Amino acid sequence: MKVRKNKLVSLAALGLVGGLALTACGGGAAEDTSGNAGSDNGGAAASGGYAELTGNLAGSGASSMQNAQNAWTESFMGLVGAEGGDIQVTYDATGSGTGREQFLAGQVKFAGTDAALDEEELAASAEQCNGEQAFNLPVYISPIAVVFKLDGVEELNLSPEVIGGIFAETITNWNDPAIAELNPDATLPDLAIVPVHRSDDSGTTENFTEYLSDNAPDAWTHGPIETWPIDGGQSGDGTSGLISAVEGGNGTIGYADASQAGNLGTAAIQVGEEFVPFSSDAAAKSVDVSPREEGRAENDIVVDLDRTTAEEGVYPIVLISYLALCGSYADSAEGEAVKAYASYVISEDGQAVGEQNAGSAPISEELRTEAQAAIDGITVG
Structure with missing residues (x-):
């Protein structure tokens, strides 16, 4: 049984931001900067609505993914600014436990956690999530x-x-x-x-x-x-x-x-x-040979890591960090900002930024498709 007590950006990332920003300025569906072209319902990112994103979006949590989160927030804000939007996204590396606590208290709008929200935490989340439970998305494999x-x-x-x-x-x-x-x-x-x-x-x-x-x-x-x-x-x-x-x-x-x-x-x-x-690569292979954790809702994507595998080339001490998101946000602007940011993080471009800045393994296309469907299901307003 599990027991719980409850901006470092490389030149490579900045270069990628510049390249993506130039793409964003070009416009057109084929030049979707979110990395989610083809999604019918991916929030502001999929609809080309970065220009409409404003305000502040705060998250906190796992220090393990600090380098990746710093790169993601900087890259995302660059993309939004290139389209005329004005949003400030911050991530405070407080540690997984504190991040979950702040998220469940409504102090931040998303959390990064190396241990997925458990059944008790999911039940408690409805109070801060506009009556809907939160859910977990695997976004960082290391x-x-x-x-x-x-x-x-x-x-x-x-x-x-x-x-x-x-x-x-x-x-x-x-x-x-x-x-x-x-x-x-x-x-x-x-x-x-x-x-x-x-x-x-x-x-x-x-x-x-x-x-x-x-x-x-x-x-x-x-x-x-x-x-x-x-x-x-x-x-x-x-x-x-x-x-x-x-x-x-x-x-x-x-x-x-x-x-x-x-x-x-x-x-x-x-x-x-x-x-x-x-x-x-060895970390990603560990995830590939592992099943999904049973008993979770369809949008709650948690991997049951097989740490005892003897398969060749697998590194078994693997960390999967999750984004904890609300199933619903009462504030429409806030909810659309969360959906756009989460869509960017799981996108091919976002995962490439994570790999370049933190050495993480990009999530698979199958996981990306499932995660985007979960993000699309977030209701706002």
């Missing part, structure tokens, strides 16, 4: 990297059992035989391991511990959990805080969205008989 800083060691192979033992603090030294056996060519120092965890309620933590629970339940006995269950130890607030803590030591190890691993070492993870380094 590997969770096991990051480390260990002087003299650049490459590291780890099994799920060893990772579980390290973070459960039963494997405490880098020259432990269990680590040495997996890394015969490495010179492992006689040095204490310093595991670093997230201090905030984190969907990344939940995804990471779910992987450990599924693959190494004897080593990791705490289950999948959003709030770190072990007292003490080093921690960091948000993804950036965890990365800073790992960077600041020697012998440190943590877990974070791979897009923010920077210059830290990253472990290859044992899957079957091979060790697989993270990549967007």
Whole structure:
């Protein structure tokens, strides 16, 4: 059971914004800047109505997708401005738990979350969603990297059992035989391991511990959990805080969205008989081999990740970040802005911006079609 307690834009993205903006100025159905040409009911984006978008649109949530969200908001505002609209879209990387709380309290109009809204949260959402329940859309697929800083060691192979033992603090030294056996060519120092965890309620933590629970339940006995269950130890607030803590030591190890691993070492993870380094392709393959979570409404698209697969080339520690959106918005302008922004994020162009700025894996065409239908179903006014 899952337990919960409840603007960095690259030159590549700016270049893409410029290219898309020029397309927008040209007009015409074939030059639809939303990436959703052919949709009959995709809100302002599909109808060419960016010029009508005005006001402010605020979201908050998962820090894992911060780089992607920063690029999406900047790119989207550039497209809107090119058509004569004037909208300010902001995303505050507060962490998944806080983002969901703010969304359910009506403080923001969309949330980014690494753990999809659950049944209780969906039921509570009707109060803020004009009488309709919220729903989840998968928009950001990325590997969770096991990051480390260990002087003299650049490459590291780890099994799920060893990772579980390290973070459960039963494997405490880098020259432990269990680590040495997996890394015969490495010179492992006689040095204490310093595991670093997230201090905030984190969907990344939940995804990471779910992987450990599924693959190494004897080593990791705490289950999948959003709030770190072990007292003490080093921690960091948000993804950036965890990365800073790992960077600041020697012998440190943590877990974070791979897009923010920077210059830290990253472990290859044992899957079957091979060790697989993270990549967007390997993360996307993990999603492709996984079914949809059962018992959800048709518009509530949540992937039930198969983290125990032994299929070749799959990186199993995968994070899927979701957009949490209302099924209905009382304010028409606000609702149309949400629909246009969400349509852009899932579009081929939007997903390309995410890949260029955050190393994420674009969602499949099948997922895009299902997600657009869910967005089209949002009622406004």
